[in-house]
Amino acid sequence: MTIAKRKSKAMIKQSALLPPNPIPSPLIDRDEWIEKAAEGFITSSQSNRKIYRVILETLWPRGHGIPGPVIDRDTIREAVNTAKGKPYLDVFRRLRELQGEEGFLGVVKQGTQYQMINTNIYPKKTPRSHLSDESWGRVLSHYENVCAACGSPADEKGFQQDHKVPRSRGGTDELANWQPLCDSCNNIKSTACRGCKEDCSKCSWAYPEYYRPIKIQGSILRSLHQYANAHKKDANALVTEWILEKINE
Secondary structure, eight states, X not given: OOOOEEEOOOOOOBOOOOOOOOSOOTTOOHHHHHHHHHHXXXXXXXXXHHHHHHHHHHHSOTTOOSSOOOEEHHHHHHHHHHXXXXXXXXXXXXXXXXXXXXXXXXXXXXXXXXXXXXXXXXXXXXXXXOOOXXXXXXXXXXXXXXXXXXOOBOOTTOEEEEESSOGGGTOXXXXXXXXXXXXXXXXHHHHHHTTOOSOGGGOTTTXXXXXXXXXXXXXXXXXXXXXXXXXXXXXXXXXXXXXXXXXXX
């Protein structure tokens, strides 16, 4: 069975939207800024560069200041579709890349609305990488074609290709640092990793085959705590003691 590969999704920054400024600033020329911003895109895809530019032009229309107007999803999608001349499916993946890899952190989101709140362009990230079909097949085979974290089989969209140790924490593109994650687990991992300073080598999200949390039925947990309370014991210490006894038999 062939399971689709997907690039891991980053989530665009959620932030409070600001009151739009309808008056252009005399200190910055909108068209010149967009031209320089477009020249600095690091993606090698000419198609993506065009879409990034359309998004920026939509978020900062001519004759408007910064913060720009609050723009809804449908308006952004329509602008990209018009530029492409046909419906385009990955509009908001491109928007996440613009805010992520391309460094436009001044593009923020609240619900289904977007706004450019400043014109700062932050340091670029290393462009996203993805595995070849052959390499991805080897990763899937290693994880027996299920999500590395929860063990679920792939849905019709396939798994997302995930770096076990994020590149921002020193992770590499070596095959051993890849794993398949379902959408749900990838989103939870993204949230858990944000701002985390713990050792990735001991993280259940980076190495679920070693540190995946054990699922225990609620009824068993309740019995465990009742037993621990009755014997004035710490439930965590009891579980550790029992597991070590069993392992060392």
